[in-house]
């Protein structure tokens with residue numbers, strides 16, 4: 001499969017401040033790619049380099065097979081971009097705004113009309129008569145995505161499209177992104193883990209200008225994620241936690257509230273087999289025994305949490 005974005009050794013400094021440190025990035029065409037990182041990690045800078053709005057200090061970045069620095073109009077018109085703080089003409093209605101945006105790409109007549117109707121439908125704004133100034137933030141963001149799609153781009157770049165939204169607003173935007181699967185490549189930055197888990201197939205994690213992981217989400221969980229068991233006992237939790245920690249299948253132990261103990265395990269079957277017997281031998285009661293997977297959140301904390 002070909003790459004929609006490919007960066008190699010991508011480095012950006014502002015004066016003496018190193019913002020991106022030798023980034024390698026591969027975004028496959030057709031993927032919904034989450035670019036995850038805490039505030040100040042360098043996400044916006046990477047997006048600006050991808051669009052050609054900023055230039056690398058060192059290294060290269062290719063977009064749709066062309067050097068982003070030298071990309072001509074043909075490449076640029078195959079990219080849709082929604083910045084982190086999009087601007088709207090608030091006195092327009094959504095159809096007026098989309099028609100205006102399409103006109104900038106030289107679209108007109110029935111082609112523009114059809115495209116506008118399709119995008120209003122995709123954004124769930126078909127029957128909205130209000131001017132944009134009266135929209136909720138979620139509606140504005142969905143309209144922003146529709147506007148970035150007006151030229152039917154092969155690659156859609158979204159900078160933190162959900163960060164200012166409430167849960168309903170986020171759901172609307174994420175549903176819209178998910179509906180683009182198979183139609184266009186979507187590369188979006190976010191610091192919200194659950195957004196990535198909900199819609200992305202691939203994720204890259206950026207921390208302080210460095211890429212700390214990049215893989216399909218399932219692979220990342222398999223690589224870093226481990227299995228865990230949560231045990232709740234009626235008595236002797238401290239002694240039991242110590243005893244669990246001595247077993248070959250236990251790699252980490254954390255005490256929770258009251259009688260709860262969380263154990264990270266290498267062999268779930270062995271842990272589930274041994275735990276009831278150990279609890280019974282200590283004359284304690286087993287109130288709960290639950291197996292679970294360590295999710296992306298724990299992977300993220302493990303990868304970027306160090307040194308904070």
Ligand SMILES: Nc1ncnc2c1ncn2[C@@H]1O[C@H](COP(=O)(O)OP(=O)(O)OP(=O)(O)O)[C@@H](O)[C@H]1O
Nearest residue numbers: 014017019037038039040041042043044045046191
């Ligand atoms: N033009 C600039 N001049 C100097 N420093 C800059 C410039 N643009 C960005 N930076 C710095 O680069 C670092 C990365 O910023 P960037 O906006 O790319 O991060 P981000 O991951 O998008 O963060 P956020 O989620 O806060 O927007 C920050 O420390 C920021 O202050």
